[in-house]
Amino acid sequence: MSSNPEPVVLGKIGAPYGVNGWVKITSYTESVEDIFDYSPWLLNRQGEWAEIKLVKWRWHGKAVxxxxxxxENREQAQILTHCEIGIAPEQMKDxxxxxxxWRDLIGCEVTNLKGYHMGVVDQVLETGSNDVLQVKANARDSFGKAERLIPFVTEQFIKSVDxxxxxxLVDWDPDF
Structure with missing residues (x-):
């Protein structure tokens, strides 16, 4: 898969469940069961992505x-524990x-309304109230900042995203 774009990680395989090859699934999708809307899956085993098909799934309490x-058995399921579950980027829903x-925001240049270049989005953090852009500041940041945390609140702080x-474009003071 080296010539293809990096898969989008949607979750990971947990511990085996029972003796017939079932595995617990940790889903990073908005709703836990949304991970099953995608097929085929790609599993990352020791740095190598390989396609695998889902036979079936079910709820087990609050988990899946x-x-x-x-x-087909617990031993084979055990080998997959902690493997990332991904999909090809083109499988993402519009x-x-x-x-x-979030992956689309990583690497975006952030500029405030006065034209000051704040830096580049390094990651997006989920908080209880709203998402937060973690912006890695420029090497020559005149305000001495290494990073900025900007709440992803549209209209108030986030003015536009291209x-x-x-x-x-943000309404954010570079001194924060």
């Missing part, structure tokens, strides 16, 4: 378990206008 093609996947141009 799944049976994967070719996994979003409504003005909604973004994912194709990798630009985010």
């Amino acid at each position: 378990v799944a049976l994967l093609d070719g996994v 979003l409504p206008e003005n909604e973004f996947y 994912v194709s141009a990798k630009q985010i």
Whole structure:
């Protein structure tokens, strides 16, 4: 898969469940069961991505378990523990206008309304109230900042996002 874009990680395989090859699933999707809307899955085993098909899944209490093609016993399931579950980027669902996947915001240049270049989005953090952009500041930041945390609150702080141009315009003081 080296010539293809890096898979989008949607979750990971947990511990085996039972003796017939079922595994617990940790989903990073908005709703736990949304991970099962994607097929085929790619599993990352020791740095190598390989396609695997989902046979079936079910709820187990508040969690989900799944049976994967070719996994027929507890020992085979154990080998997959902690493997990341991914999909090809082109499998991602289209979003409504003005909604973004976090992965699309990573690497965006952040500029404030006065034209000051704040830095580049390094990651997006989930907090209880709203998401937060972690912006890695420029090497020559005149305010001595290494990073900035900017709440992703549209209209108030986030004025515009142009994912194709990798630009985010914010109403944020560079001294914060």
